Amino acid sequence: MKQQPQHLFNSDVLVDLEKEQPADEKVAFTTGVSPSNPGANLLLRPLARDDYEKGFLQLLAQLTTVGEYPKEQFEERFEEMRALKDTYYVCVLEDTTTGKIIATGTLVVERKFIRGAAKRGHIEDIVVDSNTRGKQLGKLIIQTLRLLAKRTGCYKVTLDCSTTNVPFYEKCDFSKEDIHLMTKRF
Ligand SMILES: CC(C)(COP(=O)(O)OP(=O)(O)OC[C@H]1O[C@@H](n2cnc3c(N)ncnc32)[C@H](O)[C@@H]1OP(=O)(O)O)[C@@H](O)C(=O)NCCC(=O)NCCS
Structure with missing residues (x-):
């Protein structure tokens, strides 16, 4: 039996995200994509422990300085984030034909004491691979994170x-x- 990849968070939370969409939603996709249907050969999912090998850090390097570090260090950070339950939602878009990560974005859920002990979302580290920009994938990642928030x-x-x-x-x-x-x- 094929082993399931280890995800940063439970992927069930990404199912039918459009249900969270307000009726007066102003975000339109000219390419017909949506979080439930990101497009042919594209998989929208949580970051996985083996994404170090799928070009995740190389993709982030198109946004900012990442530095070079071994897989073990990536996995250590991954486990730290995973242990902080319901806090780090690093989402990725995988091109299933190449097995490479082509877009990513993160939602961090901050717990607060204000507003009746409310939660506030922070969107971080948005990047789409330079070869696939202009195809509404950045918008798709933002829409996913916003509905997830x-x-x-x-x-x-x-x-x-x-x-x-x-x-x-x-x-x-x-x-x-x-x-x-x-x-x-x-
Ligand atoms: C910014 C970024 C994520 C956009 O991703 P993308 O997939 O190319 O953008 P999309 O195709 O989803 O664009 C969505 C809409 O925004 C518009 N848009 C995108 N970038 C734009 C820009 N710099 N200026 C004006 N409009 C822009 C598109 O024309 C499109 O409009 P439409 O919906 O009317 O067709 C991408 O360019 C990127 O990764 N840049 C480098 C990293 C970066 O700067 N990240 C953001 C950090 S805050």
Whole structure:
């Protein structure tokens, strides 16, 4: 019997995500894709422990500095995230013809004391492989994470981005707020 891949979170939470879609939803896909139907030969799923070998870090390197580190270190981080139940939702799109990860995005669910002990979603590390950009896959990842935020009970979901990416997120029905990102780098 074929062994099931070890996922970061239970993939059941991704099933029928469209049910979370509000009636006044403004996100439209010209290519007809959706989280339940990402397109031919594409699989939308949780990050798996063996994705180190499927180009996951090389894909992230198209977004920012990743650095080179061994598989063991990847697996250690993977297990740390997995142990923090219902917190890290790293989603990937796998091209099943090549076995490579071609897009990814993360939802982090933060627990708060405010608003009646609410949960807030943070979208992080969005990247689509440079060879497959412009096919609505970035939008698909954002839509997945946003519906996942709703399903996991977040009262809102936010993200940081550069000015150049604002139009992309506006297409995904996010809007700018009059706040500033303050940073102290170490
Ligand atoms: C930003 C990124 C994720 C977009 O992914 P993508 O798959 O190419 O985008 P999509 O095809 O899903 O685009 C969705 C919509 O946004 C528009 N769009 C995408 N990028 C845009 C940009 N930079 N400026 C204006 N519009 C943009 C598309 O035209 C499309 O419009 P439509 O729905 O009316 O057809 C991708 O370019 C990428 O990985 N960039 C490098 C990493 C990065 O910057 N990540 C974001 C970090 S905050």
